[in-house]
Amino acid sequence: MISKEEVQHIASLARLELSEQEIGKMQKDLTEILDYFKLLNKAPTKISRRENLGGQAQNLRKDEVISQDREVVEKLVAAAPDKKDGYIKVKTIL
C-alpha cells in the first residue's frame, strides 16, 4: 500500500491540496492502479533505439512567435482572475 506520506509528497509536487479524506481514498485507488501497472513487467523488453524514435516525433516546428490579433490578446488577459494595465497579476513570490 502506498503510504500517506508518499501521497502527500506527490500532491505537493502536483500543487494539489487534498483533504484528509481524499488522501485516504487516494492511497487505496493509487495502490490498486499501480498494482495493475505491474503487468507491464511481463512485456517484452528488447526494443531497438531506432524503433523507439519513430512516429509522433516527426511533426516538429520551429520554436517561433506566432503573432495573435490584439483583440484576442486582450480577451486572454481579461480572462485572468487578477490583472492590471494589460498584465496578469500574481502574488509576491519572494
Next chain:
Amino acid sequence: MNLTELTIKQAHEGLKNKEFTSVDLTKAYLDKIKKVDGELNAYLTVTEKLALEQAIRADERIALSKAEGQDFPMLCGIPCAIKDAIMVDGEKCTAASKILENYVAPYDATVIKKLKEQGVVILGKTNLDEFAMGGSGENSAYGPTKNPHDKTRVAGGSSSGSAACVAANEACFSLGSDTGGSIRLPSSFCGTVGLKPTYGAVSRYGLIPFGSSLDQIGPITKNVDDAETVFNAICGKDKMDATSTDYKFQVSLAGQASSKLQGLRIGVPKEYFVKGIDPEVEKIVRSTIKKAEEAGAKIVEISLPNTEFALACYYIIAPCEASANLARLDGVRYGLSVDGKDLLDVYLKSKGHGFGAEVKRRIMIGTYALSSGYYDAYYKKAQEIRQLVKQDFAKAFEKVDLIFCPVSPVPAIKIGERTDDPLSMYLMDIYTVSVNLAGLPGLSLPVGKTKEGLPVGLQIIGNHFQENKILAVASQLE
C-alpha cells in the same frame, strides 16, 4: 415531417427545396432540447441567441446562392452541438469542471472556424466527463448525461452529451474528442456513428488538451454519410496545430473497387474476444462480421500480441500528459482562483477546490509516474510499449485492409455501477485505447441491440489516413 429526425443530407435537401428554413430547423431543435434535456442533461449551455442569429444568416446565404444559381455548403443552416471542451468564441467553455465554471472562450477553435465558414448553426455546448477524463460521463461536475435508450444508464464518455444529443434528436450532428475512446464509446452506448480520425487529420487548436499525443476531434452523427460530410469539413492542415498534416481527404470511395466488401480483407484480432466480453455484445459483433463475410469479404484472424499491455500503457501516458497540461489551471491564468497567503497557496487551493476526484486521481498518477525514481519504470516503459502496440498494427495492416472488433466489452452500464472502482471503469476502454496509442482512425458503427434494447457498436479500425476506406465499408454495413 419531424425536422429533428432528419440527417444532414435530408436537412440540406429540405433547405434547398424550400420545404423549411434554417430558422424552422433551429427552432425545432431548441424546442426539443427544452422538452427532453431537463432529464437527459446532454447540454451544459444552450446557445439560443447565437443559434438563431446563425440560422438567420444561413437563410440569407441560402437565398442568395439560389438567386445566383449556385450551391450552398452542405452544412449551411444545419444545427449542431459542440463538446464543451472545444472553444466557441464568446461562449462559456467549462470542460465540465468547476475550475472553468465561468470561463468564456476568447477565440474559436479551428474546427469551429471551419464549421462557421460553412454556415453551421451552433445549438450549444455538451456535457462530458470533467476534462474528458472518463468512460461513462459520470465525472462531469454538472451531473451525468443519461442514455436516451435507458435513462437509468450512462451515455458513455467522455463525449457523453455529444452522443446522447444526436441519439435523442437534440442536434443534427455534434463534435466530440477522443483521447482513449471518448467519441467511439459513447457512440456505441447511444447508437450513433462516431469517427475518431487519424492523429493529425484534424486540428486541435482550441480544444482544451488532455493527452496531447493522443487527442483528436471528430464527428458524431446519425449515419455514416453524415460522418463523412462533417469529417471532410473539419480535416486538414492548420498552422496553429503543428501536429496537423496536409491531408487531402478523398470523399466517397463508396462503390469503388478498392473498398467494396467483395474481396476486402478484414482482420479480427483474437485477443479482443476473450473473457470479460459480454456474450450478447460478442454475438452481435460476430454476426456483423459474418454478414461482411457473406458479402464477399475475406475474414482473417490476426494477432495483436501486445493488446494486454495497451490499457496499462495508456493509463500511464495519458495521465502523464494530463498532469502537465492541467498545470496551467493554477488560479492565475484563468478560471477559479482561491485566495491564499502566497502564490503557492493560491495554486494549492485553486486546484484543490476546482478539480473533481477523477481529475485529481489522474494528475496524481501522472505526477507519480513522471517523478524522480519512477520515471523509468513507468513513463519510459510505457513509451516503449507504445512502440510495440504500433508495430502490432503495422504488421496486421500488411495482411488486412481493415480491422473489425467491438468498441466496448459491455453495453451501457447503470449509472453509479462502477463509480467507486476507478480501475473497473478504466477496463471499459480496453478495445479503444490501442487505436489512440497507434494514432489510427477508428469508427463506431451501430450494428444491433441487446435484448434490453441497448445499442452495440462495431469498431472499424483502418491504417493511418484510411478514413475513406472505413467510411465506405461502414456505409455498406449500415
